[in-house]
Amino acid sequence: MNGWLGQVSALLWKDLLTELRTRELLGGMALFAFLVLLTFNFAFDLRIDNVGSVAPGILWVAFSFAGILGLGRSFVQEKDRGAMDGLLVAPVDRAAIYLAKFLGNLFFMLVVEAIALPVFTMFFNFGIATPALALVIFLGTAGFAAVGTLFAAMAANTRARDVMLPLLVFPICVPVIIASVAATSLVIDGGTLTNHLGWLEMLAAFDLIFGILCFVVFEFVVEE
Amino acid sequence: MNVRTLPLPKERQETRGGTLDWLDWLLAAVCAIGFVVALYAAFVYAPTEAVQGDVQRIFYFHVSLAWLAYLAFFVVFLGSVVYLWKRSEWWDTVARCSAEIGVVLTTLVLITGSLWGRPIWGTWWTWDARLTTTLILWAIYVVYLMLRAYSSDRMRGARYGAILGIIGFADVPIVQMSVVWWRTLHPQPVIEEGALPPQMLIAFMISLVVFTVFYVFLMRVRVRIEWLKEEIAQLQESEG
Amino acid sequence: MPPQNLVYLFAAYSIIMVVLIGYMLFLSQQIGDLRHQLTALRRQRSEGTPAKSTRRTPG
Numbered sequence: 086m087n088g089w090l091g092q093v094s095a096l097l098w099k100d101l102l103t104e105l106r107t108r109e110l111l112g113g114m115a116l117f118a119f120l121v122l123l124t125f126n127f128a129f130d131l132r133i134d135n136v137g138s139v140a141p142g143i144l145w146v147a148f149s150f151a152g153i154l155g156l157g158r159s160f161v162q163e164k165d166r167g168a169m170d171g172l173l174v175a176p177v178d179r180a181a182i183y184l185a186k187f188l189g190n191l192f193f194m195l196v197v198e199a200i201a202l203p204v205f206t207m208f209f210n211f212g213i214a215t216p217a218l219a220l221v222i223f224l225g226t227a228g229f230a231a232v233g234t235l236f237a238a239m240a241a242n243t244r245a246r247d248v249m250l251p252l253l254v255f256p257i258c259v260p261v262i263i264a265s266v267a268a269t270s271l272v273i274d275g276g277t278l279t280n281h282l283g284w285l286e287m288l289a290a291f292d293l294i295f296g297i298l299c300f301v302v303f304e305f306v307v308e309e
Numbered sequence: 310m311n312v313r314t315l316p317l318p319k320e321r322q323e324t325r326g327g328t329l330d331w332l333d334w335l336l337a338a339v340c341a342i343g344f345v346v347a348l349y350a351a352f353v354y355a356p357t358e359a360v361q362g363d364v365q366r367i368f369y370f371h372v373s374l375a376w377l378a379y380l381a382f383f384v385v386f387l388g389s390v391v392y393l394w395k396r397s398e399w400w401d402t403v404a405r406c407s408a409e410i411g412v413v414l415t416t417l418v419l420i421t422g423s424l425w426g427r428p429i430w431g432t433w434w435t436w437d438a439r440l441t442t443t444l445i446l447w448a449i450y451v452v453y454l455m456l457r458a459y460s461s462d463r464m465r466g467a468r469y470g471a472i473l474g475i476i477g478f479a480d481v482p483i484v485q486m487s488v489v490w491w492r493t494l495h496p497q498p499v500i501e502e503g504a505l506p507p508q509m510l511i512a513f514m515i516s517l518v519v520f521t522v523f524y525v526f527l528m529r530v531r532v533r534i535e536w537l538k539e540e541i542a543q544l545q546e547s548e549g
Numbered sequence: 550m551p552p553q554n555l556v557y558l559f560a561a562y563s564i565i566m567v568v569l570i571g572y573m574l575f576l577s578q579q580i581g582d583l584r585h586q587l588t589a590l591r592r593q594r595s596e597g598t599p600a601k602s603t604r605r606t607p608g
Contacts, residue, residue: 235472239456239472242465242469243456243460243461244460244461249452252455256445256448256452257476260486263491267491283490284490287486287490294483295476295479295480298476298479302475305468306468306469306472362554363558364554364557366558367557367562370561374565413568413572417564421561421565424560424561424564425557425561428554428557527572530577534579537583537584537587540587541586541587544587545590
């Protein structure tokens, strides 16, 4: 068991170090989230009477679009540099690869979301950060990343990979988006956690079910 | 001296994807008759609904198409699971063909649902739980077809398709749940659906049975096409 | 029950018929084309001529 976890942390650490050195992925994702929020300002022509009503949607569009960007890169780097085969030939458990990639993607998305929140507050003059919101964002991002990591590996081996990834992820992640937006909306309206337990339970259930499913199925993606 | 002058072994000369056989023609005949009967049942035999009027008759084919679409996607799921387990090309072909037919049927469900909704609800589209879930379902399997088309080789396409076939199908009940919860937050038009009067039930069952036979017929034809393609590909490869 | 609604009823059933019949025609055309291609390939093969693949099969 220790050996397996060791593999996971080694792979994860490798990805994190690579990113730390180049910072191209995080920088790109954060900038993209920033631009999405910026575009929403223009899209609504500054005519939002009730920011609270559109805030959840704007946030999750920004999060998911930036997230797709990051997911798209998570396997492409390996594929392009031919490191993918090296990874698969090494005695590494496939599931460990999935877990490491998932954790890496989750981490990058959370960092970008943490950056995007104050940007949102600034642009829309609307403060929303609370611990309850953090929980919602975490659960939602985890579900998105679980599904996205699996499909990113698949899309990397497909023609038109940049197109296939969002097409694969968004329909499957509809429950995540619905539940995250609904829960975010309830948090913003000032409910306590118990008020929107239903949506949180749905998010947690999705994360659990699809986390396990994607984890199990991943080896079929990378078997060659 | 050309090795290719050797004649093909006898078995290979009989293609699995040949002409339609007697069962196909029988199914086609049953469908043709069945559709006439189903149309009669839907338009004449079934009584006119009191509140919605004759427009309600869309229900018989609309719901039958929906049930068959769900069946088709279940077959995709089944085929995907068995393919990953046994690596049988037959199951992969069944999955792929069923997905295509399912998309055609689901497209019709959405169109007829919209045409039904317009006079009843006054709008072409509404985020009714069932319509929304059907739309997501449609999107998932259209992406499935795209994934198969964009895969670089056959085996990978089969594998990836199988994964999506499983994940997509597992997702559907969750999508359904989330959409239903989502919609109960907002007022929505309701189509009354109490128990069906017996004549309506019979009309519905007739059209359901006919569509089921039709699905089987379409599957046989569509799978046959895949076998033809496979045989052609093998012939071309062996000469390449 | 305003009569205008019947337009939707007939439109729905017509579209169903058109789409399903259209799909079947599409399938039968595919079968025809593929069988034609198959026969041509087989003939070339049994005649011993190197086959020029005139058409790659789709998908």
